[in-house]
Amino acid sequence: KIIILDFGSQYTQLIARRVRELNVYCEIHPFNNIPEIGSDVKGIILSGSPYSVRQKDAPQVDLNKFDKHPMLAVCYGAQYIAQHAGGEVQASSTREYGRAHLNFVAEGNKLFKNITAGSQVWMSHGDTITKVPANFELIASTDSVKVAAYQVKDTQTYAIQFHPEVTHSTDGRQLLENFLVGICGCKQEWTPDAFVETTIADLKEKLGNDKVVLALSGGVDSSVAAILLHKAIGKNLHCIFVDNGLLRKDEYAAVLEQYKHLGLNIKGVDAKDRFLSQLAGVSDPELKRKAIGRVFIEVFDDEAHQVQDVKWLAQGTIYPDIIESVSVKGPSATIKSHHNVGGLPDFMKLKVVEPLNTLFKDEVRRVGTSLGLEHFIIGRHPFPGPGLAIRILGEVTAEKVAILQEADAIYINNLKEAGLYDKVWQAGAIFLPVQSVGVMGDERTYENAIALRAVESVDGMTADWCHLPYNVLAKISNEIINKVKGINRVVYDISSKPPATIEWE
Numbered sequence: 001k002i003i004i005l006d007f008g009s010q011y012t013q014l015i016a017r018r019v020r021e022l023n024v025y026c027e028i029h030p031f032n033n034i035p036e037i038g039s040d041v042k043g044i045i046l047s048g049s050p051y052s053v054r055q056k057d058a059p060q061v062d063l064n065k066f067d068k069h070p071m072l073a074v075c076y077g078a079q080y081i082a083q084h085a086g087g088e089v090q091a092s093s094t095r096e097y098g099r100a101h102l103n104f105v106a107e108g109n110k111l112f113k114n115i116t117a118g119s120q121v122w123m124s125h126g127d128t129i130t131k132v133p134a135n136f137e138l139i140a141s142t143d144s145v146k147v148a149a150y151q152v153k154d155t156q157t158y159a160i161q162f163h164p165e166v167t168h169s170t171d172g173r174q175l176l177e178n179f180l181v182g183i184c185g186c187k188q189e190w191t192p193d194a195f196v197e198t199t200i201a202d203l204k205e206k207l208g209n210d211k212v213v214l215a216l217s218g219g220v221d222s223s224v225a226a227i228l229l230h231k232a233i234g235k236n237l238h239c240i241f242v243d244n245g246l247l248r249k250d251e252y253a254a255v256l257e258q259y260k261h262l263g264l265n266i267k268g269v270d271a272k273d274r275f276l277s278q279l280a281g282v283s284d285p286e287l288k289r290k291a292i293g294r295v296f297i298e299v300f301d302d303e304a305h306q307v308q309d310v311k312w313l314a315q316g317t318i319y320p321d322i323i324e325s326v327s328v329k330g331p332s333a334t335i336k337s338h339h340n341v342g343g344l345p346d347f348m349k350l351k352v353v354e355p356l357n358t359l360f361k362d363e364v365r366r367v368g369t370s371l372g373l374e375h376f377i378i379g380r381h382p383f384p385g386p387g388l389a390i391r392i393l394g395e396v397t398a399e400k401v402a403i404l405q406e407a408d409a410i411y412i413n414n415l416k417e418a419g420l421y422d423k424v425w426q427a428g429a430i431f432l433p434v435q436s437v438g439v440m441g442d443e444r445t446y447e448n449a450i451a452l453r454a455v456e457s458v459d460g461m462t463a464d465w466c467h468l469p470y471n472v473l474a475k476i477s478n479e480i481i482n483k484v485k486g487i488n489r490v491v492y493d494i495s496s497k498p499p500a501t502i503e504w505e
């Protein structure tokens, strides 16, 4: 495997994804908490950083720990090594952000195999290396950055000032492959099929004959986790799927049907009334989330206790959640209390098993495909745990849920019919607590408005609103206003995140 030492760059996760895309397994570790480097570690990558090496509190690391390993230092990492070896790093005099082209590439250098001068690279740095020690060999330059890449002579230490992980560096993938395969000697064997095989074997060994409970949500992560566990321990996996009454129209029945068809041992729990009654009179978004989280835990706990001798709780936690909690910057400030399933009570006293905790979202999808899961599950848009409750602004009532379910179904079906569903990262309708005047036939109406939201995103952290075609929007609006009683106006949300969030609450 490859170890990526994180100095806090926004691009660190992207480096990891690129390495994985080359079918090499890698892990990210914060620079100040380095694991034991065993014989299975084939190489080290040092990330960029929001810090400057010239700052007093800049991240420091003892590189002697890795002197036997090939190393690729990116941006901050490159500056760090140069500075500590007696070179010089100064604030750049010109802006070095964006596209640049290599005007020199050292012939025959392993890192630049199949990459020639002229190749476009992506720069993003405020400091620049102005002098390198005598034992450093320059291996690439651009017009404004002389030290775009160097190798420490007679060692396997390479460094680059540009970012190979962003797609604007057109040969970035080739460069990473040169490092991973040509220099570190990694075999490109880390594929979804291989992951499935080893994970199932590991789960079998870890869980033996123990019973495991898992909360299914209908989403990709919990579904893939369930199938992996099912293949490992069969009927000892007890899945619980709770209907909180806040799902999409007909979703509960459809998902339950789908799971049964997959052979899972699954219990559906209709807890609609329990949730709705706890939401009565609550209009603050955070209080709604807390109420839903609390009822969920109660319902899940009741059900889990009905499974005799259960020892484990399985969760669909994925790698970004783990990185977040151990990251250099610490868990990022809570903007909304996400993931109501995360804090299951410790009175359940169960051991936790998380088969997906090394995977990125796109890898979970690929593993799902390798497990034979259908597009119906794999391609599903993300849907928040508190469901439609946070898409009904203000107090939630059964009547509003029913109206929103109808409007949302019309919206989503139209996206599917127009072939747009798979192009959109997430979409949903929002019930606004605003009434406005309309006219239907000869009658004046005074009814609620629905907002439509559709975003493009990679991970939900940032998002752009989708430019849906006007004719599709027109058809959706028309259908909602004509068919959904209580709605006389439809608006389209054209805000990006940040500063808006994807959900309205």
Ligand code: XMP
Binding pocket: 289, 336, 337, 338, 339, 340, 382, 383, 384, 385, 386, 426, 460, 461, 497, 500, 501, 502, 503, 504, 505
């Ligand atoms: P925001 O609204 O923060 O949403 O831009 C980002 C992503 O997170 C989802 N989301 C939630 N998921 N519980 C969840 O499980 C929540 O409370 C919650 N709030 C937002 C949202 O749907 C989007 O995919």
